[in-house]
Amino acid sequence: MKKTPMITLFNIILAGCLVFLLFFYEGPKKSQPASGETASASSGNAKDIVSKNCMTCHGDQLQGGAGPALNKIGSKYKQNEIENIIKNGKNGRMPAGVISGNDVTVVAKWLSEKK
Template sequence: MKKIWLTSGVSIVLAGCLIFLLFFYKGHQPSPSSNGGTQGTSAGNAEEIVSNSCISCHGENLQGGAGPALNKVGGKYEQSDIEDIINNGKNGMPAGVISNEEAAIVAEWLSRKK
């Protein structure tokens, strides 16, 4: 009888662990700013940040929308100016949409768009 209880108890614990893993555990998901600096200025990372935070206002191809076009913003602003706008806002652009680290990455990427 003890063997049945023990087997049932272990089965219940294992089933509970499986349910937790299936529905709640997300695994290790590094944020764009926590990559140890190895990919901090890569275009892929900047594009991911822009895709997650900017295209809703600036358009899928940065052609503009609710916000101005950014596809040639590097011809108008220097990298430091772009970073300042991202961090502090300007006109309809709210401040702090992304972190300061992400702003530096995106500003560097956008400054090359001329």
């Protein structure tokens, strides 16, 4: 019973995998926030903040989609009402805390001017 060639081949493959892992594998990239975390532009630029956090549901031109249109939201809500919706969510469809910190005020002010 000769099992030596099979064991040797297995050892060579295993050693190759270990060499690859040690020298070439860098692990997962941290470019996207982990699930449950919110992205924050923190740049103070409302358009950038909205493009990173809101356009998936509200559309690239704020025309609406899965979420309502925001391109004329300022004619319906005041800045403080928009801030409240961003912070606390609304009707179970708008999740709370998509944007946080000072970014909430920056975005709410910008959206309140959309009439």
